[in-house]
Amino acid sequence: MKKRLFIIALVLTIFTGTLVLYNGVGAKATNPAKNNSPSELKTQADALEDMQTLKNIALQQISKPEWVHFVTRASINPEEVKGKTYPDQRPIPPVTIHESWYHLDENNQVFEDVQFTLTEDGEIIQEGVTRDNLAWNITYDIEFPIEPSDFVYDFEFERTVNESIGEGATLTEIETVFNDKPSRRFDLLLQFGEPQKLDTYSKAESGMLKRYYVDPETGFVTRLEMIVQFADGTEQISSVQELITLEAADPGEEILAYLQKEKAK
Amino acid sequence: MKKILFCFLFASIIAIFTSNTVMATSSSPIHSGSVNGKAVKAQKGITTSSSTWSGWILSKTSGSGVTIGTIGWTYFNTQEWCRDQVYYQNYYGGDADYNDWYIKGTGTDNIRGTCSGHKLRVTGKHEYKDGGATKYIEFAWPENH
Numbered sequence: 128m129k130k131r132l133f134i135i136a137l138v139l140t141i142f143t144g145t146l147v148l149y150n151g152v153g154a155k156a157t158n159p160a161k162n163n164s165p166s167e168l169k170t171q172a173d174a175l176e177d178m179q180t181l182k183n184i185a186l187q188q189i190s191k192p193e194w195v196h197f198v199t200r201a202s203i204n205p206e207e208v209k210g211k212t213y214p215d216q217r218p219i220p221p222v223t224i225h226e227s228w229y230h231l232d233e234n235n236q237v238f239e240d241v242q243f244t245l246t247e248d249g250e251i252i253q254e255g256v257t258r259d260n261l262a263w264n265i266t267y268d269i270e271f272p273i274e275p276s277d278f279v280y281d282f283e284f285e286r287t288v289n290e291s292i293g294e295g296a297t298l299t300e301i302e303t304v305f306n307d308k309p310s311r312r313f314d315l316l317l318q319f320g321e322p323q324k325l326d327t328y329s330k331a332e333s334g335m336l337k338r339y340y341v342d343p344e345t346g347f348v349t350r351l352e353m354i355v356q357f358a359d360g361t362e363q364i365s366s367v368q369e370l371i372t373l374e375a376a377d378p379g380e381e382i383l384a385y386l387q388k389e390k391a392k
Numbered sequence: 393m394k395k396i397l398f399c400f401l402f403a404s405i406i407a408i409f410t411s412n413t414v415m416a417t418s419s420s421p422i423h424s425g426s427v428n429g430k431a432v433k434a435q436k437g438i439t440t441s442s443s444t445w446s447g448w449i450l451s452k453t454s455g456s457g458v459t460i461g462t463i464g465w466t467y468f469n470t471q472e473w474c475r476d477q478v479y480y481q482n483y484y485g486g487d488a489d490y491n492d493w494y495i496k497g498t499g500t501d502n503i504r505g506t507c508s509g510h511k512l513r514v515t516g517k518h519e520y521k522d523g524g525a526t527k528y529i530e531f532a533w534p535e536n537h
Contacts, residue, residue: 203480203504213478214469214515225474229508237508242477255476262476262509273475276509283506290442317443325444325500326482335443335502351506365502 174300185346198372236275322358427527436514447514460522464488468516475509
């Protein structure tokens, strides 16, 4: 009797373990990259190695103490951003341009900045400046202490990959063409242990696919797509972020003048 | 029997380590005030995983034995900041419990910002009413959690 129970328990254990492991491997099976793939899908180990190689290429160009001009375009699913507002009650538009002038130190950290959030038509929504360890959002007149922070040029690609893999995510890579240029596409798929009900959606979210496009020449991440997967098997693009400008550049007098701006007492 | 229990335990441990999302939680300092002579407290905080997060607001008195007429908040926001810029904000309207000592509200969303100096924050206005007196504790500025 005891022997029979032991065998049943062992079978259950193997079955449970297989189910759980399938949950992770299933990410690869449902990876959209497989369907659109013009080349071979790389394994996670190869993808991680390529991520490091591309990072080294990128860092050769930006790890110097200087001013960097960094501009991105963010598109949020109009349904998700509907009704959302900034602190002054102004609606958050589905498309925003984020223009930053970052002053980097020798550790590649931002210690001064002048930043703008703009509409697609170039209208300023917010302007802010950081100097002397004080961040000041000029538009909302909010000031607070701030420490230098790492210069994030890659839409947090490396950090997110490392953190998500620790949570059971899978990473795959494919060589593709994007905007008529060769590109590497990395798909990071995290499937939640249990579906999560977020305020944003009426349906429970079961996972998140983050799709990064990297320019192999510069090593820069040129595009990030965040795709939400729901427990009912459907999915939707939540947001897209695109790199517009990343270059070392002289900010000019108009931008530098922000560092001298006095906050009204 | 011990072997059977061991097998179930082993399976459970595998399940926990392979499918659970790692969550991190941090909170603001507790801020204090008083209404109608009764001590009240206000706190906010965040819980994050690699792709989602929740911001919470908590209004309470000194303990379950001390209730007040109305306890809650007028509003709260969960915000994503990129250094000195507000990248995204969710607004939540007021909520309250009556003749109670504790109420907590939570807002959840995907993490959307991927920028230098990215911070998740909660702002809000705590509200306490008792015996005709009203006390607000408001944080409209980005307090670190």
